Amino acid sequence: MDIRRALADDALGVATVHVRSWQAAYRGLMPDVYLDPLVVGELAAIYLLPQVWGSGVGRRLMLAAVNVLRDAGFAEAILWVLEGNERAQRFYEIGGWQVDGVPKDVVIADVNLAEVRYRLTL
Numbered sequence: 427m428d429i430r431r432a433l434a435d436d437a438l439g440v441a442t443v444h445v446r447s448w449q450a451a452y453r454g455l456m457p458d459v460y461l462d463p464l465v466v467g468e469l470a471a472i473y474l475l476p477q478v479w480g481s482g483v484g485r486r487l488m489l490a491a492v493n494v495l496r497d498a499g500f501a502e503a504i505l506w507v508l509e510g511n512e513r514a515q516r517f518y519e520i521g522g523w524q525v526d527g528v529p530k531d532v533v534i535a536d537v538n539l540a541e542v543r544y545r546l547t548l
Contacts, residue, residue, distance in 0.1 A: 434494070437494045449462075492546065492548065505546075515542075530542075
């Protein structure tokens with residue numbers, strides 16, 4: 427097996443390894459209700475440094491990620507945004523993502539936070 431730097435064409439393979447290894451390694455340690463719905467192609471997060479906000483880098487990165495999902499045969503994508511993160515919400519809405527009304531609560535550092543779900547038809 428060769429070890430090399432991952433390329434854009436490797437994204438689906440990397441995602442497959444990530445999801446399947448989580449499902450195998452954490453079975454019995456994490457609830458099945460969390461592990462079972464994990465899907466190949468899921469991207470956990472994308473962040474950019476503030477100095478490049480508004481430069482178009484985020485749009486290009488998001489477009490690349492959406493194209494990978496589309497090319498892999500996915501019909502839709504979802505993402506979660508922290509409620510009140512107006513900059514992120516505006517970014518996704520400009521990119522065609524739509525709020526579908528499904529809320530989710532997350533706990534970070536013992537603080538309950540609300541997230542809203544966005545959906546994009548690919």
